[in-house]
Amino acid sequence: MTQGDDWRLFRGDRVARQTEFPEAPPWRQFGNGAGTRARHRPYLIGPTEADVVSAALHLRRPLLVTGHPGTGKSSLAHAIAHELSLGPVLQWPVNSRSVLKDALYGYDAIGRLRETHLRQERGGPEPDIGTFVRLGPLGTALVPRDRPRMLLVDELDKGDVDLPNDLLTVFEEGEFDIPELARLPEEQSEVSVLTHGPGSKRVAVTQGLVRCREFPVVVITSNGERDFPPAFMRRCVRLDLPDPDEARLRDIVAAHLGDEALSGIDDLLYAFLNARAPGELATDQLLNAVFLRMGGVNLDAEGLLDAVLHRLGGAV
Structure with missing residues (x-):
């Protein structure tokens, strides 16, 4: 897990680097480029x-x-x-x-x-x-x-x-x-x-x-x-399909990122639930936030959480 500023792949300092990219989220993996499809993504349904x-x-x-x-x-x-x-x-x-x-x-x-x-x-x-x-x-x-x-x-x-x-x-x-x-x-x-x-x-x-x-x-x-x-x-x-409640959201996070992803995400989960109005936020936005948190990203930084949990009905 990266810590501190190590998660910043782009720093905006105009210095060229040979950057090693971390593993992508499971839902953003597309196979090996030789016709092999990415693994099946878990799907939860009642x-x-x-x-x-x-x-x-x-x-x-x-x-x-x-x-x-x-x-x-x-x-x-x-x-x-x-x-x-x-x-x-x-x-x-x-x-x-x-x-x-x-x-x-x-x-x-x-x-x-x-x-x-x-x-x-x-x-x-x-x-x-x-x-x-x-x-x-x-x-x-x-x-x-x-x-x-x-x-x-x-x-x-x-x-x-x-x-x-x-x-x-x-x-x-x-x-x-x-x-x-x-x-x-x-x-x-x-x-x-x-x-x-x-x-x-x-x-x-x-x-x-x-x-x-x-x-x-x-x-x-x-x-x-x-x-x-x-x-x-x-x-x-x-x-x-209804909007998932808190329990279903926790199940979705665990299914995609493992049970360890549930540790210390209560603030993200409650921020998501409090900000969500019908049709305003998508579940994959919560997954994005949790994935970044697992990688050591400080999602409390000003503007970053709002960027990840951007309302779908808002202006671009």
Whole structure:
């Protein structure tokens, strides 16, 4: 554990040093850079909330997870995928420009046209259209498999108002068409296309139709910025994650940083609880403060605690 001023990696004195960086917090470790993923992060959830998740799994319905920022909505998808051995999570981060087609597939028509012209000039055959088609995260989740994939649709409420309704047909039917492939002649009815995600593989698509065998495990998160249409809500199982109380916060700190992290953090915990209003502070901010305290950082220094526990609703 560092003591005194040793924790200051940057001193602002304009002196160049060969600084040895300390180990990063567990939740900020990203593997060895060679394709190995960081270890699974612990996730704590109550039995009532876990039962709601199980209900969505039994019903093969999307799980709509609501709650304030920092309550672990997105992390829940990774926890489910880990516990059920569903492989890497397919992620679709939604923003104001998101459209359903981008989540289903992409077609590089310009790239195909250029490649066709090049091959014609060289007297070669036309390029395979499948080279220019890549399934998106939702499209990849609907590829037929014996076991479902995990799909995280993150912050759906940031998308266009019509996006939830656009998703209804895909969620109900478990399938979608790729028109560019459906128009191909019969002798080219089966096309191999790329999938989404690291280490993406090719899958065969017949007559332009992608239809799931097992409906994917879908977790949709929302910060409650707006309401969704009743027809969409009726087809989801809803889970509202509450802000963790003091006991749950202590459990979260111990799960991420070990039981030794609970020693001498009462002042940080109470400062967090006293400063927290609904949606104003996230749990990972408390973890950041405890991690710094464990490293010998004086969080009572003027301005430092406020910087770590900065209110999410405040001005930048």
